Amino acid sequence: MWADALAMCREYLIDHPHLNYTADTCSADVPDRRPARFLVLVDSGSERRTIVHRDSRVTVEAWNAAGSAAAKEDAERVYEALDGWELVPDFDGWPSGPYSQPDPVTGTPRYVMTCLIRHRQENP
Numbered sequence: 001m002w003a004d005a006l007a008m009c010r011e012y013l014i015d016h017p018h019l020n021y022t023a024d025t026c027s028a029d030v031p032d033r034r035p036a037r038f039l040v041l042v043d044s045g046s047e048r049r050t051i052v053h054r055d056s057r058v059t060v061e062a063w064n065a066a067g068s069a070a071a072k073e074d075a076e077r078v079y080e081a082l083d084g085w086e087l088v089p090d091f092d093g094w095p096s097g098p099y100s101q102p103d104p105v106t107g108t109p110r111y112v113m114t115c116l117i118r119h120r121q122e123n124p
Helices: 005-015 068-083
Strands: 037-048 053-064 092-095 110-120
Touching: 005 037, 005 053, 005 068, 005 110, 037 068, 053 068, 068 092, 068 110
Parallel strands: none
Antiparallel strands: 037 053, 053 110, 092 110
């Protein structure tokens, strides 16, 4: 059985004291009522590294209606948090640098990055 990397990442970001995200502003879906600032987490696949290790990818989208500079600042804070993530033994993670990708429908500023999470099989 493999750990749910997206759920682990979401819980970590919600609990991080310097990010100020909640269950309503950090989810796997774009909220129906969009807050001015929120994160969307996307399961972006995985690959097996060894018989007991998997590299899962979680794409993180930082949205901020206050503008591109605000979205970039949010993304940089999330990057720093993910880069400093102290995962339990047999886990590790590496975020990519965020890049601008405004929402094509609404034009809302959005910065995107992918975090690679290497984890060990829980019950081989």
